[in-house]
Amino acid sequence: MTTMTNASVREFKMPDVGEGLTEAEILKWYVQPGDKVTDGQVVCEVETAKAAVELPIPYDGVVRELHFPEGSTVDVGTPIIAVDVSGGAAPVEEAPAAAAASEAPAAPATPAAPAEEAGENPAARQPVLVGYGVATSTTRRRPRKQAPDDTAARQAAVAVQTELNGHGAGAAAPQERPLAKPPVRKLAKDLGVDLATVTPTGPDGIITREDVHAAAATAQAPEQEAVQVAAPAPAAPASYDTGRETRIPIKGVRKATAAAMVGSAFTAPHVTEFVTVDVTRTLKLVEELKQDKEFAGLRVNPLLLIAKALLVAIKRNPEINASWDEAAQEIVVKHYVNLGIAAATPRGLIVPNIKDAHAKTLPQLAESLGELVSTAREGRTSPGAMQGGTVTITNVGVFGVDTGTPILNPGESAILAVGAIKAQPWVHKGKVKPRQVTTLALSFDHRLVDGELGSKVLADVAAILEQPKRLITWA
Numbered sequence: 001m002t003t004m005t006n007a008s009v010r011e012f013k014m015p016d017v018g019e020g021l022t023e024a025e026i027l028k029w030y031v032q033p034g035d036k037v038t039d040g041q042v043v044c045e046v047e048t049a050k051a052a053v054e055l056p057i058p059y060d061g062v063v064r065e066l067h068f069p070e071g072s073t074v075d076v077g078t079p080i081i082a083v084d085v086s087g088g089a090a091p092v093e094e095a096p097a098a099a100a101a102s103e104a105p106a107a108p109a110t111p112a113a114p115a116e117e118a119g120e121n122p123a124a125r126q127p128v129l130v131g132y133g134v135a136t137s138t139t140r141r142r143p144r145k146q147a148p149d150d151t152a153a154r155q156a157a158v159a160v161q162t163e164l165n166g167h168g169a170g171a172a173a174p175q176e177r178p179l180a181k182p183p184v185r186k187l188a189k190d191l192g193v194d195l196a197t198v199t200p201t202g203p204d205g206i207i208t209r210e211d212v213h214a215a216a217a218t219a220q221a222p223e224q225e226a227v228q229v230a231a232p233a234p235a236a237p238a239s240y241d242t243g244r245e246t247r248i249p250i251k252g253v254r255k256a257t258a259a260a261m262v263g264s265a266f267t268a269p270h271v272t273e274f275v276t277v278d279v280t281r282t283l284k285l286v287e288e289l290k291q292d293k294e295f296a297g298l299r300v301n302p303l304l305l306i307a308k309a310l311l312v313a314i315k316r317n318p319e320i321n322a323s324w325d326e327a328a329q330e331i332v333v334k335h336y337v338n339l340g341i342a343a344a345t346p347r348g349l350i351v352p353n354i355k356d357a358h359a360k361t362l363p364q365l366a367e368s369l370g371e372l373v374s375t376a377r378e379g380r381t382s383p384g385a386m387q388g389g390t391v392t393i394t395n396v397g398v399f400g401v402d403t404g405t406p407i408l409n410p411g412e413s414a415i416l417a418v419g420a421i422k423a424q425p426w427v428h429k430g431k432v433k434p435r436q437v438t439t440l441a442l443s444f445d446h447r448l449v450d451g452e453l454g455s456k457v458l459a460d461v462a463a464i465l466e467q468p469k470r471l472i473t474w475a
Helices: 095-103 113-117 151-164 182-191 209-220 222-230 252-265 280-290 302-316 362-377 451-466 470-474
Strands: 009-013 023-029 042-047 052-056 061-066 073-075 079-084 270-278 322-325 330-333 339-341 343-345 348-350 391-395 414-418 422-428 431-445
Touching (some): 042 079, 252 348, 270 451, 280 302, 431 451
Parallel strands (some): 391 414
16 A cells, blocks of 8 residues: 655545444445546445445545555555545656655654654544544654663573583583573473573563473474474465365455354343244235335335334333343333344345334335335445344245244344244134244343243234234234
C-alpha cells in the first residue's frame, strides 16, 4: 500500500459501517485510477462480518490510487483509495518521484520528526467524516530506557576463562556464573536443568523461567524437537488434493456467525421444547388473505401468520422478550419486539429483524417481511437491519425438515423453529383425517426463562395456529 503525501490528495479510509466492526473485504471496485468522482458517488462494495455494503466517497476529485485489490481484507481506519481534490487531473503513477526522493540525502530533523517517530500518521490530521473510520491516536510514548548490552563481552570473557581452565576443569570466576534470579535457579534445579547450558533471552543476558522451560522441553524430547525444526508444517495449499477437496476461507458473514453461535452455545443454557400442531385452518386463512384487496401485491404465506402468532404470544407473556445483562447482573425486559427472521443467503445465514414488529398491522407485517426477504436475497441487507433483535424465527421447514433445536442469537432469550408442513393422519372431531401438520420448537435461555414461561409461549403460538381466530380475540 502506498501513502500519498501531496496536500491536495485525500485518503479515504475504510469506515466502520457497522457497530464494532474491525475489518471488511473489498468485493469490487467501481472506479479506477484517473476516473473522476463526486461527493456521494459509490466507489466500491465491501463485505463486513454482517453484510455487503456500498461505500460512497465524501468529496470530489480524481482517483489517484487504489491501495488494495479486490478480495483484500482491510482493517477499519486504513486508507483504501487516494483522491486528488485539487481540481486537476494529476498523473496516476508517482513511483519514480518517490524513488528519487528516497535516494536524496536525509534532511536534518525537524520539529515534526518526533511525532512521526511516535507513530503519528500525517494523513490522520486530515478531517474524517463521522462514521468514516476511526481517529488515529496521536499519543506519544516515551522511548524505553535501554541498558548497555554487554552480553557479548561477558560471553567472550567466559569463553576465554573456560579455555584457560581447560574447558571448565578449573574453578569458575564469579562473573562466569549464569545470570538468573533465585526463583529461576530453584526452577532449574527442580527440573534438572544446568543453567550453564541455557540460552538467555532476558535483558542483559538474564535467564528467564521461559528459558528454563524451553531447555527442559528440549532435553526431554530431543527427537521430537528435531523433527519439528527439520520438517515444519507444510502450507495448506500443498497439503491436500485440490481435485478431491475444496478449502474455503472463513471470513465475512460466515466467520461472524460461527463466532456468535459458539459464544451463544457456551454462554446461555439452552432449553428446547417441541409441539406438533394442526395448521389446516391457518393454511385456509392464508389462501383467503391472498384474495383480500388489503394484501394485494404483498407476500402472504404461513410464515406471516406464524410471525403474528408469536407476536401475540409475546404480548401475553412479555417476560419472554428479554435479555441477560451479565455485567449489571440484570434481566432486561424489552417493551418492543424487533422480530428477527433467519435468511439463508449466498454469503451465509443472516438474521435481519423487523423493527417494532409488535406495533405493525398484519398488512404492514406482510410488507416488512417481503422487503426483508428480498433485500436479504439480493445481498443488500444493511448492518443496522441485523442489530437490536429481541426474538427470532427460523423456518427450517422450507428445506423439508421436520424441526430442529435452534441456537439463540446473542442477546436474545428465545428463538422459534418452524418445521415442514405436511399432510398427516390426525384425529379431528373424533375421526382420523388427513390434516396439515407441523412441529414447532422453541429454544430459550434458561437463566431468565423457566419451563413454565417457555411452555406458555409455545402453547399460545400453537393454539393460534390451530385456531387463527384467536388472533382477533387475543391480539
